[in-house]
Amino acid sequence: MTAVVAEHDDHHDHHDHGPEKGVLRWLFTTNHKDIGTMYLVFSLIMFFVGGTMALIIRAELFEPGLQFVDPQFFNSMTTMHALVMVFGAVMPAFVGLANWMIPMMIGAPDMALPRMNNMSFWMLVAGILLMASTLFMEGGAPSAGWTFYPPLVLQTGNAMPFAVFAVHMLGVSSIMGAINVIATIFNMRAPGMTLMKMPLFVWTWLITAFLLIAIMPVFAGAVTMLLTDRFFDTSFFDAAGGGDPVLYQHIFWFFGHPEVYVMILPTFGVASTIIPVFARKPLFGYASMVYATGAIAFLSFIVWSHHMFTVGLPVAGELYFMYATMLIAIPTGVKIFNWTATMWKGAMTFETPMLFSIAFVVLFTLGGFTGLMMSLAPLDFQYHDSYFIVAHFHYTLVPASVFILMAAGYYWLPKWTGHMYNEKIGQLHFWLSAVSVNILFFPQHFLGLAGMPRRIPDYAIQFADWNMVSSIGAFMYGFSQLLFVYIVIDTIRGGTGEKVTDEVWEGASKHGLEWTVPSPAPYHTFSTPPEVIPTEHF
Amino acid sequence: MSTHDAYYIPHKAVWPIMATAGLMLMLAGFANYLNGSSIGPGMMLVGFLAFLVMLGLWFTLQSKESESGMYSHQVGISYRMGMMWFIYSEVMFFGAFFGALWYARNISIPHLGDSGAFSGPGRSTHDILWPAFQAIWPTNGPGNVGGDYEAMGAFGLPFINTMLLLTSGVTCTWAHHGLLAKKRDQLIKGLIATVSLGFLFVTCQAIEYYEAYHEMGLTLGSGIYGSTFFMLTGFHGFHVCVGAIILSVILFRSWRGHFTPENHFAFEAAAWYWHFVDVVWLGLFVFVYLL
Structure with a gap:
């Protein structure tokens, strides 16, 4: 076997030392690092596009009354902000990390299906382009919310079919990405890299990929039914024809609930990768982390109606979905305690990736607790569609997923570029983000409990103070993210000038194969499978 | 692994x-x-x-x-995994439409037909809007959406189609055995039979659709029955077309002497896809036509 590998290497060494030159390198690339980079850059751009929309929302809500935008456009902004952030920023960012890191972490030469990998990225771009084009159409961009509930969404103007096809393309992109991840993890691991030795980032992505393949086609089916209801006379969601608008909500949330875990499970994976390194201890409870991830993924498929407590479900349904949802707190709690136990008595240092990770553990717990509050059906009747839910899911997405994406950026940038980022500016970025994100979202809990509904451009006078605070936090948070862009560009161009070692972080080579290859990682990492040292898990 | x-x-x-x-x-x-x-x-x-x-x-x-x-062998495994999980995603896509059918028949129609069927707050729809509506499947809803129509029976063309697809599954497997035993003649004959049966199925379905639209008054607009009937059978028919085209390509390649008993991923992928289409049809026959 080794002989075959060597022959293969000789063959390619003469032809392909590195990447091609020019723009064609990026258009036609099959290299997992190139594609990972494109995903990451694309998602960073989308993060700012979606962020700009969020700032338009917060500017309008700075004080009562209609100031800057008309209500229709405001609703388009809430819808597009969600779609861009979910499908354009957070999901692609994790796919980018998967592309970069999974082959390096399991000792593979590349992703299993490199051509499809290329198509997966371009399908994402095409889908987002279709989606963005609706901003300039008659009737405006979709404005019925990212959940596309009928019958409201059927009133969308020319944007409707574009939005549906955009969802189809984004779905195909995600499915291709997920298939690639599964084939890579199952088929490309280096000898000795058994499943229970895989880094948790790989594990969480494997489980996420299964979620994606199961749910994206369901979402595609749901929006297809919307399309035919609107243009081809079907009656899926029309009671006069024997259909039911609530049917859409069931199908959508069968997709939608696992979808939110698609954004959080890889987050858990990255946190479980970073925290042990800076605590200088092995991860506490590795196996329980794997099983907890599996349990969360399984539960995500059987709890969807907790998004629909106020829609008129039978009492038995309310009770079942309430108890099933509360169960999720158990595996999630296992994870929180494991991270805490990992840090317990560790020789901790607080570099930027670790700061973001610790903030994630604390603030995600907060977001989780508000989720637990809303899992209780009778309480949800009060919170439903209020700013409380906005505060809840933003706590699970911004100081959780986005913070961990930032942590991942700081953690792996030296490996990707071969340069060290500026730690002082990194820490400044962290502290500004951590403070402002709470100014931004914490008051929204109060607004929701006091009765302010979500998705409205104007509000009653008693909500004015906290809205103003929230908007100030939003602008602080939004502009502090520019520091991250500066740091990324600065690091690519040389950073602090300090040459980083292969290991980059003290002791990191015990924690992952990626820290055993040179920094920056060579264009082709493992042309021969590396030796995986059969030790206890780090 | x-x-x-x-x-x-x-x-x-x-x-x-x-x-x-x-x-x-x-x-x-x-x-x-x-x-x-x-x-x-x-x-x-x-x-x-x-x-x-x-x-x-x-x-x-x-x-x-x-x-x-x-x-290499390893590349072949990656391809097979890719195909396998792609088919799984297709299963889930059909699942959404089967789910819609199940929901309509077991929840939304009984709900619209009888205010006592469910205890939720939406129960008044029946009493206030359509007190005369009775929950009987098939239905185009309390609004008689799309006008009067006749429901599609199971034991005409649909039953013939079931036989056609099941037979094509057998001929496909027979062709595979031919490929493994290096009997190229059997491979090609089996594929010709499979592709022909596939296109015959599509033709029968086209006739069925023609009759539905022109003689039975059954259209895509015939309420929830018409919606689920045509969307499920239509997406399935589309998949049969795609599967038959894929198998035609495989047939063409077999003629050109492609594939060996060790290296024939494309054949396997096409065969898997064909069997998947077959299984979906069985689900359709039971839940759309029979029950």
Whole structure:
């Protein structure tokens, strides 16, 4: 076997030392690092596009009354902000990390299906382009919310079919990405890299990929039914024809609930990768982390109606979905305690990736607790569609997923570029983000409990103070993210000038194969499978 | 589970981005057409042709690489995993429509037909809007949406179609055995039979649709029954077409002498897809036609 590998290497060494030159390198690339980079850059751009929309929302809500935008456009902004952030920023960012890191972490030469990998990225771009084009159409961009509930969404103007096809393309992109991840993890691991030795980032992505393949086609089916209801006379969601608008909500949330875990499970994976390194201890409870991830993924498929407590479900349904949802707190709690136990008595240092990770553990717990509050059906009747839910899911997405994406950026940038980022500016970025994100979202809990509904451009006078605070936090948070862009560009161009070692972080080579290859990682990492040292898990 | 031969990594992929562009053009054209724009159909056609040409070139490249022995055993496993999970995603896509059918029959129709059927707050729909409506399947809803129609029976063309597809599954497997036993004659005959049965199925379904529209008054607009009937059988029929086209390509390649007992991923993928289409049909026959 080794002989075959060597022959293969000789063959390619003469032809392909590195990447091609020019723009064609990026258009036609099959290299997992190139594609990972494109995903990451694309998602960073989308993060700012979606962020700009969020700032338009917060500017309008700075004080009562209609100031800057008309209500229709405001609703388009809430819808597009969600779609861009979910499908354009957070999901692609994790796919980018998967592309970069999974082959390096399991000792593979590349992703299993490199051509499809290329198509997966371009399908994402095409889908987002279709989606963005609706901003300039008659009737405006979709404005019925990212959940596309009928019958409201059927009133969308020319944007409707574009939005549906955009969802189809984004779905195909995600499915291709997920298939690639599964084939890579199952088929490309280096000898000795058994499943229970895989880094948790790989594990969480494997489980996420299964979620994606199961749910994206369901979402595609749901929006297809919307399309035919609107243009081809079907009656899926029309009671006069024997259909039911609530049917859409069931199908959508069968997709939608696992979808939110698609954004959080890889987050858990990255946190479980970073925290042990800076605590200088092995991860506490590795196996329980794997099983907890599996349990969360399984539960995500059987709890969807907790998004629909106020829609008129039978009492038995309310009770079942309430108890099933509360169960999720158990595996999630296992994870929180494991991270805490990992840090317990560790020789901790607080570099930027670790700061973001610790903030994630604390603030995600907060977001989780508000989720637990809303899992209780009778309480949800009060919170439903209020700013409380906005505060809840933003706590699970911004100081959780986005913070961990930032942590991942700081953690792996030296490996990707071969340069060290500026730690002082990194820490400044962290502290500004951590403070402002709470100014931004914490008051929204109060607004929701006091009765302010979500998705409205104007509000009653008693909500004015906290809205103003929230908007100030939003602008602080939004502009502090520019520091991250500066740091990324600065690091690519040389950073602090300090040459980083292969290991980059003290002791990191015990924690992952990626820290055993040179920094920056060579264009082709493992042309021969590396030796995986059969030790206890780090 | 992992296998470790030299892994073939292609170094430049021209077709994926082009195929994506074609697909995007096609969908944008379709969307424009739905919005009543005159440039829609043209865009659709150009996009579709571009997509087809690119796919054709991409698959040609793959088959050439495969025949020149560039794919190791490990690459073959990656491809098989890819196909397997792709089919799983298709199962979930059909699941959404089967789910809609199940929900309509077991929840929304009983709910609309009887205020006592469910205890939720929505129970008054029946009492206030449609007190005369009774929950009987098939139905086009309390609004008699799409007008009077006749429901499709199971034991005419649909039963014949069931037999056709089941037989085609057998001939497909027979062809596979021929390939494994190096009996090229059996391989080609089996594939010809499979492809013919597939296209025959599509023809029968076209006749069935024609009769539904022109003699039975059953259309896509016939309430929830028409919606679920045509969307489920229609998407299935589309998949049969795609499967038959894929098998035709495999037949063409078999004629050209492609495939060996050890290296025939494309054949296996096509066969898997065909069996998947077959199984979905059985589900349709039971839940759409029989019950």
